[in-house]
Amino acid sequence: xxxxxxxxxxxxxxxxxxxxxxxxxxxxxxxxxxxxxxxxxxxxxxxxxxxxxxxxxxxxxxxxxxxxxxxxxxxxxxxxxxxxxxxxxxxxxxxxxxxxxxxxxxxxxxxxxxxxxxxxxxxxxxxxx
Numbered sequence: 001x002x003x004x005x006x007x008x009x010x011x012x013x014x015x016x017x018x019x020x021x022x023x024x025x026x027x028x029x030x031x032x033x034x035x036x037x038x039x040x041x042x043x044x045x046x047x048x049x050x051x052x053x054x055x056x057x058x059x060x061x062x063x064x065x066x067x068x069x070x071x072x073x074x075x076x077x078x079x080x081x082x083x084x085x086x087x088x089x090x091x092x093x094x095x096x097x098x099x100x101x102x103x104x105x106x107x108x109x110x111x112x113x114x115x116x117x118x119x120x121x122x123x124x125x126x127x128x129x
Contacts, residue, residue, distance in 0.1 A: 020072070026107045028056045028105070028112065029056050029058050029129040030056065030128055030129070031053055031054070031055040031128075032036070032053060032054050032055075032056070032112070032126035032127065032128060032129055033050070033051075033052070033053050033126060033127050033128075033129040034049065034050060034052040034053070034066075034124065034125075034126055035040075035050070035125050035126060035127045036113075036123075036124070036125035037049075037123075037124055037125075038122060038123045038124075038125075039119075039121045039122040039123070040122050040124075043109050045070075046069075047074075048068065048069050048074035049066075049068060049069070049091065050067075050068050051065075051067045051074075051076075051091050052064070052065060052066045052067050053065055053073055053129060054126065056083065060082055060083055060084060061080065061081070061082055061083075062080065062081050062082070062083050063078065063079070063080045063081075064078070064080050065077070066079070085104065089104050089105050089106060090102055090103070090105075090117075091103055091104075091105055091106060091114075102116075102117045103116040103117055104117070110127055110128040111125055111126065111127045112125070112126055112127075113120075113125045114126070121126070
């Protein structure tokens with residue numbers, strides 16, 4: 001289950017970005033900190049997991065560091081990927097072994113919330129770091 005969670009988190013983060021947005025409320029390029037996770041089984045944002053970040057680059061690449069509690073220790077998992085903006089607030093990422101995944105990104109000031117199309121009851125919220 002933890003591997004699924006880490007995979008979901010990586011997918012969710014890499015899916016949520018675009019360099020086509022130019023205003024401050026919609027520009028995803030930069031580093032973002034995980035501040036909220038909703039309806040993700042077995043995952044809550046706490047002192048450990050709340051250190052998780054993702055960085056979106058203007059060249060359509062991204063890198064993330066996710067933290068999780070494993071047997072009482074806070075451990076990190078790094079990942080990289082590519083991203084694109086497909087339409088309006090829909091974003092796509094090619095994930096090795098899974099293909100293209102899509103999700104919706106909603107901006108609200110210095111935060112954005114990602115809702116994966118395949119898991120519409122789940123969401124992740126990030127704040128500009």
